[in-house]
Amino acid sequence: MGEPTPPDLLPGTLELLILKSLTAGPQHGYGIAQHLLTVSDEVLQVGESSLYPALQRLLLKGWVRAEWGVSENNRRARYYSLTAAGRKQLTSERREFDRLIVAIQKVLDTT
Amino acid sequence: MRELYRRLRYLFRYRGNDNDLAEELEFHREMKLRQLERTGLDPVSAAAAARRALGNAHGSRQYARDVWIAPWLQEVAQDVRFGIRLLARERAFAAAAILVLGFGIGINNMFFTVLHAHTMRGLPLPSAERLLHISSFDERITDRPVSFAEFQDLRTGARSFTGLAAFMASPLTVGDEGRAPDRFEGAYVSADAFTVLGIEPALGRSFVATDDHVGAAPAAILGSGVWHSRYGGNPAILGRSILINGSAATVIGVMASASGFPSTAEVWLPLSRAAVLQPPRRDARTLRVFGRLRDGVSIEDARAEMQSIFAGWSREYPESSRGSQPHVVSLNDRVLGRSARDPTWLAFMAFGCLALLISCANVANLMLARAVHRGREIAVRASLGATRLRVIRQLLVESAVIAGTGAVVGVGVSLASVRLFRTTIPPNVLPYWLDYRMNAPVLGALAAGAIASVLIFGLVPALYASKDNIAAVLKAGGRGIVSARGPRRWMTTFTAIEVGLSVLMLSYLVRDVQAPRSDVASDARIETEDVLTAAVTLPVETYRDGEQRQRFYNRFEERLQLLAGSRSFALATALPRRGGTEQRLDVEGQARGAGDAAPSVWTVGITSQYFETLALPLERGREFTSADGASNAHTVIVNRRFVDLFFAGDDPIGKRIRLTPATLTNAPASAWLTVIGVAPSIRQRTPRVPDPVVYVPFAPLAPATANLLLRPGADQAILTAALRDEIRALDPNLPIYRVLTMAQVIEEVEWNGRVASRLVRMIAMIAFAFALVGLYAVTAHAVAQRSQEIGIRMALGAQASHVGRMVFARALLQVALGLALGLAGTLVWDATFGSGFEPQFTSPGVLASIAALLAAGTVAACAVPARRAVTLDPVVVLRTE
Numbered sequence: 001m002g003e004p005t006p007p008d009l010l011p012g013t014l015e016l017l018i019l020k021s022l023t024a025g026p027q028h029g030y031g032i033a034q035h036l037l038t039v040s041d042e043v044l045q046v047g048e049s050s051l052y053p054a055l056q057r058l059l060l061k062g063w064v065r066a067e068w069g070v071s072e073n074n075r076r077a078r079y080y081s082l083t084a085a086g087r088k089q090l091t092s093e094r095r096e097f098d099r100l101i102v103a104i105q106k107v108l109d110t111t
Numbered sequence: 112m113r114e115l116y117r118r119l120r121y122l123f124r125y126r127g128n129d130n131d132l133a134e135e136l137e138f139h140r141e142m143k144l145r146q147l148e149r150t151g152l153d154p155v156s157a158a159a160a161a162r163r164a165l166g167n168a169h170g171s172r173q174y175a176r177d178v179w180i181a182p183w184l185q186e187v188a189q190d191v192r193f194g195i196r197l198l199a200r201e202r203a204f205a206a207a208a209i210l211v212l213g214f215g216i217g218i219n220n221m222f223f224t225v226l227h228a229h230t231m232r233g234l235p236l237p238s239a240e241r242l243l244h245i246s247s248f249d250e251r252i253t254d255r256p257v258s259f260a261e262f263q264d265l266r267t268g269a270r271s272f273t274g275l276a277a278f279m280a281s282p283l284t285v286g287d288e289g290r291a292p293d294r295f296e297g298a299y300v301s302a303d304a305f306t307v308l309g310i311e312p313a314l315g316r317s318f319v320a321t322d323d324h325v326g327a328a329p330a331a332i333l334g335s336g337v338w339h340s341r342y343g344g345n346p347a348i349l350g351r352s353i354l355i356n357g358s359a360a361t362v363i364g365v366m367a368s369a370s371g372f373p374s375t376a377e378v379w380l381p382l383s384r385a386a387v388l389q390p391p392r393r394d395a396r397t398l399r400v401f402g403r404l405r406d407g408v409s410i411e412d413a414r415a416e417m418q419s420i421f422a423g424w425s426r427e428y429p430e431s432s433r434g435s436q437p438h439v440v441s442l443n444d445r446v447l448g449r450s451a452r453d454p455t456w457l458a459f460m461a462f463g464c465l466a467l468l469i470s471c472a473n474v475a476n477l478m479l480a481r482a483v484h485r486g487r488e489i490a491v492r493a494s495l496g497a498t499r500l501r502v503i504r505q506l507l508v509e510s511a512v513i514a515g516t517g518a519v520v521g522v523g524v525s526l527a528s529v530r531l532f533r534t535t536i537p538p539n540v541l542p543y544w545l546d547y548r549m550n551a552p553v554l555g556a557l558a559a560g561a562i563a564s565v566l567i568f569g570l571v572p573a574l575y576a577s578k579d580n581i582a583a584v585l586k587a588g589g590r591g592i593v594s595a596r597g598p599r600r601w602m603t604t605f606t607a608i609e610v611g612l613s614v615l616m617l618s619y620l621v622r623d624v625q626a627p628r629s630d631v632a633s634d635a636r637i638e639t640e641d642v643l644t645a646a647v648t649l650p651v652e653t654y655r656d657g658e659q660r661q662r663f664y665n666r667f668e669e670r671l672q673l674l675a676g677s678r679s680f681a682l683a684t685a686l687p688r689r690g691g692t693e694q695r696l697d698v699e700g701q702a703r704g705a706g707d708a709a710p711s712v713w714t715v716g717i718t719s720q721y722f723e724t725l726a727l728p729l730e731r732g733r734e735f736t737s738a739d740g741a742s743n744a745h746t747v748i749v750n751r752r753f754v755d756l757f758f759a760g761d762d763p764i765g766k767r768i769r770l771t772p773a774t775l776t777n778a779p780a781s782a783w784l785t786v787i788g789v790a791p792s793i794r795q796r797t798p799r800v801p802d803p804v805v806y807v808p809f810a811p812l813a814p815a816t817a818n819l820l821l822r823p824g825a826d827q828a829i830l831t832a833a834l835r836d837e838i839r840a841l842d843p844n845l846p847i848y849r850v851l852t853m854a855q856v857i858e859e860v861e862w863n864g865r866v867a868s869r870l871v872r873m874i875a876m877i878a879f880a881f882a883l884v885g886l887y888a889v890t891a892h893a894v895a896q897r898s899q900e901i902g903i904r905m906a907l908g909a910q911a912s913h914v915g916r917m918v919f920a921r922a923l924l925q926v927a928l929g930l931a932l933g934l935a936g937t938l939v940w941d942a943t944f945g946s947g948f949e950p951q952f953t954s955p956g957v958l959a960s961i962a963a964l965l966a967a968g969t970v971a972a973c974a975v976p977a978r979r980a981v982t983l984d985p986v987v988v989l990r991t992e
Binding site for chain 1: 117
């Protein structure tokens, strides 16, 4: 079914990052991409071909909801915000991710 | 679950969502552009950079969209659109397939709907299978009713039932002060009859025990028909006093519209009001008894109990009950007259299945014919890289479009044909339990069968998508599949089977049509079907004895004489086809062997001009005169059948016979009666073979009900009005009812039997038409396939007649195969179910008719394709290569 995963990220990580960046409040797609870019010191360059499918998946799961609003430069923009289910998902996925990182570290440190 | 819901909602407003996504991406691009500009790039290169950075906008949209809808689903939608376009182009094929499918489903469904209503659904009563019907029989009479005394014994003696009830059907007159009375079918029922049946009145209450004893306050229950036609559906009818058979009764309840127990009754009175039950004689058997089985009691238990009770009667009351046996069957079986081993019923079922098979074979054939056409297209698709699965899916979708449309047409055809069928039934004869309601599982099963054949045979073209075949198919050009014999052989087989099955059905049809004609010798057909008939009943409450009734009839005849003028008229105890009185016969000089039961004959009381009115002159002797009505005349007229049976065809005039009532076991025999005339065999009952009938003078009988027959002349409406006036002048409380022409009487009596014959005829004709459509499709297809070959032949000098012969030869081969198959099938069929027809299947007339029909059909089916073949222009055909 052709779901492109961002080449630089582990599967599911993008969703986690999006959820995390929405904890600060509702944000539109471009804003989320910018946020990821600046916070990661320009390491995480998320293209729209992966960002928007990821957002659609989150919508489908019911973890975020989307509403049309007005952007900072007075344009119509679609704002995403966390739902209660999304918040719960974030904490559990965060825990899972940490475990994974620790595991990966262990593997890499052991020779 | 929630996810599915969100998916569906997305699909539902797909366009809106897609626009949202586009706008969102556009916003994203614009923001990016602005940012790049801010970093100092010139607008043009910034735009280019933004686009570069973002990649393919359309691709992004596609990816985002795919999250919601699987791409295959979109492709299916594409297939559906493609399929519809394709079918719109091949209009003739699509119409044929859809119509064949639609009529196949629809007509078969109508057939099974009617069959189901008549033989399977049963009574619309709660736990109807627990209701049993009890009658008796002895060595002389099958299916004898039960007397009131016996019923009372059963009610106190039998332990197997929660309740036992009795009824006696009887027409009843409903009247009111100052209004002309009406006549309705009715029944006397014991108080708990409706409780046992589980029928509740729609309004008011049912009978209770205190309504049903001699001297109780008279109560009556009305049916919804009377209630609406006579009392405008006014609920104030409850508690109102009306006149039933001339005496007052209080309406205590109104039944719902579909509660005409025992069949088409509209008025019910308590059993105690039936005058014939007094005094209660053990051998006055007039009641039908039924009961509801107690929980845990089986029908066998009930039978055993009845056996012992009847055996007790046999000992205790030998003069009235010797040899009397109980006959216990479920009320359903009794009403439906069904039995699992009944060959007619099985034959009917088999007939329906055959028709279904033909429709399926037909649809399969059409799909196959098309499949062969499409070989090349499929091969091209496959060579361009379509996977086999993709091809199969597309074919499936196309078939599904046909199947879906066909199913919709099928439902429409079923609805229309059931309604049409309903209109062929005369009014007021449909019993309450007959309900031509469609049966969802049956319709589902039929549709599933037909649709499955569409889907399966729709897949045949996919066979040619196999890789190693493609090259061969393409190389061979449009005729690629000619080399593949498979489908053609199948088509020939299917057509032969179709023709064979329809020959089997045609043999039934032909014999059904020819059968009545072959009866003419023994059965006089009533040609003067416009004879006007009417009935009048003298209520026992006001006409207590024969003398009073006789006086009424004398005055009635005088008045009729004035009304009829020169036209002939007659009174009779029963109209033709409407039964008679069963009596035991003794012939003078013919001693019965010891222990032989006296033969049964049917008697009908008639006045002097009876046969003249029916325009059926006597074969021998003379009609009755008024002198024969005198009580000491002792003269009778017998019918041809009677003469054949009891006088071996000899001249019976002057011979003497004696009659004994059949219902009374020890009734006195009549005096010797002299035969004065021989009438043609007019059937009094419905079986094809007429009964022996003895006509006796009407006057001494002075029956409670008389039927009037009047030769037509004036306008029927005027005549009816005049007749009503005459009767009102004699007695304002007498209704004249069942004012019908003789044709209507026969139609009413025979509709039930005609239902079967009508259905079978219809199905057989449709099956035949289907087989011809199949033949046409196959032939037309063959011509299309061979057009190049034909073109070459004609270019090389073949004559038109030769080409035509070629086309017909192939069709004839299939017809011949089918004919052989059908003839063999018919022989097997007759051996299995019994033909039930007088003309044998192998009689030359039947065979010739079938052959003629088939020949005509074949010519009709092949004419158009053959014409097309003959008129082919070789230049055009060869150039298209």
